[in-house]
Amino acid sequence: MSLVxxxxxxxxxxxxPVGAYTYSQGLEWAVEAGLVRDETSAGQWIGGVLEEGIGRFEAPLAACLQRAWNVADVGEVARLNGEFLASRESxxxxxxxxxxGYSLRRLLRDLDDFPLPEVLDELPETAFPTVWALAAASxxxxxxDSLAAYLWSWCENQVLAALKAVPLGQTAGQRLLLQLGGRIPPVVQRALVLPEAAWSNFAPGFALASSQHETQYSRLFRS
Incomplete structure (x- = not known):
């Protein structure tokens, strides 16, 4: 097996250790509202956000971040980091x-032989994809491959949230991951070539779910 x-x-x-498992990104509210109630509806929700939300904005932005880190374009890193923070709907x-982002930056700082670039200290706030892309580039x-792994991690965390919140069984979770995994390659290929002018973060259902979750009375997840 290669080191890469x-x-x-x-x-x-x-x-x-970045705490991803503590977030549902509005999925918990979708369960509370009855929009996600079983394996089929969970797959529709997660798959829809994957292809029409994260796949059309976060994924191509993360790809551009890694390209910027590869050539040490700190200005572009700062710009894209700011763009991502401004895109957060809630x-x-x-x-x-x-x-x-803070947790991953702290982890990388504590690892052996991983010197962090000075630009990270100069950014007032650092988004998670910015630091992820740095690790992948370094x-x-x-x-x-890194983009596919980024999307897989997101899908896995969403499925784990569905297992707890719906709830679903472990076999249902594996069926969902099998389906979602098959949808990742075309999302990656599109993200690699999608021009910035065509990026879209328009996912009103996702944004409303996240906003509603902020005042949800009883919840398991932080978002």
């Missing part, structure tokens, strides 16, 4: 990416 593959698996592992989503992970 090992680093990719480490970066995509649920054991990565205070929960914004707090989530900042907390996860470990020389091919862009298509």
């Amino acid at each position: 593959l090992a680093r990719l698996l480490q970066l995509a592992s649920p054991a990565l 205070s929960e989503l914004r707090a989530e990416t900042l907390q996860m 470990w020389r992970i091919p862009l298509a």
Whole structure:
């Protein structure tokens, strides 16, 4: 097994201590509202956000971030980081990416032989995809592979949230991951070539779910 593959698996592992498992990104409210109530509706919700939300904005932005890190274009990194923070539709989503970005930056700082670039200290706030892309670039992970892993990690966390909130069984979760995994390659290929003018973060259902979750009375997840 190559070292690059090992680093990719480490970066995509649920054991990565960034707190991703504590977030549902509005999925918990969708369960409360009855929009997600079983395996089929969970797959529709997660798959829809994957293809029409994260796949059309966060994924191509993360790809551009890794390209910028590859050539040490700190100005572009700062611009894209700011664009992503400005795109967060609710205070929960914004707090989530900042907390996860901070946690991953702290982890990388504590790892051996991982010097962090000064630009990270100069950014007042650092989004999670900004630091993820830095790790992928530093470990020389091919862009298509790192983007697929980024999306897989997101899908896995969403499925785990559905298992707890709906709730669903473990076998249902594996069926969902099998379906979602098959949808990732075309999302990656589109994200790699999608021009910035065509990026779209328009997902009103997702935004409303996240906003409603902020005042949900009883909940398991932070967002």
